[in-house]
Amino acid sequence: MTEAPTRREPAPVRHFTRITDITLAALTLVFFVAVALATEVQNPWRGPIPLGLFLGALLLVRRRWPMTVLLLSIGGIAVYHLTGHWSPPGWIWPAAVAYFTAATTPLVRWVAAIGLAQLAYSAVDARWVLDRNPARYLIHVAGEGLLLAILVAAGLTYAAAMRLRERLRETGRRAHAAEERLRVSHEVHDIIAHTLAVVGVQLNVAADALEEKDPAVSAAALRLAKNVRNRAMTDLRSLVTVLRDDPAGTAPQADLASLDTLIADTRAAGLEVTLDEHGDRAAVPAVTAVAVHRVVQESLANTLRHAGASRAEVTIGYRPRSVTVEITDNGRGAPGGADVTEGHGLTGMRERVNALGGALTAGPVPGGFAVRADIPVAGSTA
Structure with a gap:
């Protein structure tokens, strides 16, 4: 024992x-x-x-x-x-x-x-009590037996309750880990989609420049593609860490401070992009900032890949209780005004925004295509 x-x-x-x-x-x-x-x-x-x-x-x-x-x-x-x-x-x-x-x-x-x-x-x-008072003896023995049974039962109940509490904690930890992995899968998709879109455009530019015997333009396009690729690999390494059992040491995620780099990369890919911000971006909490960045990133990647657009406008309004993000381009929408078929990128954006209590719409508009997201600020009562 x-x-x-x-x-x-x-x-x-x-x-x-x-x-x-x-x-x-x-x-x-x-x-x-x-x-x-x-x-x-x-x-x-x-x-x-x-x-x-x-x-x-x-x-x-x-x-x-x-x-x-x-x-x-x-x-x-x-x-x-x-x-x-x-x-x-x-x-x-x-x-x-x-x-x-x-x-x-x-x-x-x-x-x-x-x-x-x-x-x-x-x-x-206590047998001496039996001869004098059998009832008292019976009460004495039965009382001690009942007390023993109560103590053992109470101990078993307490131990079972502690095991149940630990199982519930473990279930909660696993559920949180599963949600984190799902979130990371969306992050990975967004990074890869944007990187492939920008790199793909630059490789086309480099190929065309080589055919036209313009090595300077080709070299510049390849350098930009390399830089975008390197930044994407850094982001992916930090995100893959989360998929392991120990997420310690994970690098900070892309946020609003990275928007300028994102816009610059997209402009270098040949898309004329304007960024119009209203309000104080510094007041936006981290979880909302990441969602805003990913919505802009995925929308611009879709524009580069599918829209055939030459111009895009990004408008972000920062308010105390919500952030509104709108990305419009002058590309082609669905043929004949048909409904948009959602791919992984658009579905991931919608799930990300919905998880924060917001709403996302996407579809053709006169002269192009638009994505709009209304995201509550984390911690607000709105």
């Missing part, structure tokens, strides 16, 4: 349990001393007070060695009784705490066995 391993609790919980155990130990000693003085026990320092000290000290380590504390508590009470002392009225309290604590461990069968052995000893020890 070995002690059950104890799980390390957070510091505030450990401090509370330590204070609780010290309080129980102090109350045990005070109770034994009070009973000894009230009943005018002769030489209390040779009887109940040492027993109170012993049982109180055991309560201080009951969580670390629950079965050892139970055995020593019951053994100490038995030795005290066998040496000719009457059982002090307060012994049931520390013994009950020891039974409950031990019953919360996987060694509950041993706890029941110890309890049954003590119950049998108590029944034999």
Whole structure:
């Protein structure tokens, strides 16, 4: 029979349990001393007070060695009784705490066995009551048996509740990790889509320049493609870290401060882009800023890949309780005004905005195509 391993609790919980155990130990000693003085026990320092000290000290380590504390508590009470002392009225309290604590461990069968052995000893020890008052004897034995059953059941219930709480915590951690991985998959898609769009345009420029025997233009296009690729690889390395078990060390995500670089890359790819901002971008919290950046990034990538546009306008309005993002271009919309078929990019944008309580619309407008997102500011009551 070995002690059950104890799980390390957070510091505030450990401090509370330590204070609780010290309080129980102090109350045990005070109770034994009070009973000894009230009943005018002769030489209390040779009887109940040492027993109170012993049982109180055991309560201080009951969580670390629950079965050892139970055995020593019951053994100490038995030795005290066998040496000719009457059982002090307060012994049931520390013994009950020891039974409950031990019953919360996987060694509950041993706890029941110890309890049954003590119950049998108590029944034999009180046999003199049987001849004088059978009803009192029955109540005595049945009461101790009922108390033992209640203590074991309470310990089992408490242990089951703690296991359930831990499972719920683990389920919550796994759900959060799954949500984080889904978010990261959207981030990866946005980065790759934008990078491939810009790099693809620059490679076409480089190829055309080579055919026209203009190496300077070709070299400039290839350098820009390389720079965009390098920035994308840095972002991807930081995001892939989140997909591992330990997300520590993850680099900051793209935010509003990266919009200027994003716009510059898109302009270099041949798309004339204007950025019009209203309000204070510094007041936007990080989670909203990331969503704004990704909406602009994916929209411009779609414009480069599919729209055949030459011009795009990005308008962002920062308000205290929401951010409005609108990207319009002069490219071709769906043929004949048909409904837009959403790909992974548009679906990812919509899911990202919806997750923050916002709304996203996308579709043809006179003269081109428009994407609009209304995103509440995290923490606002709007």
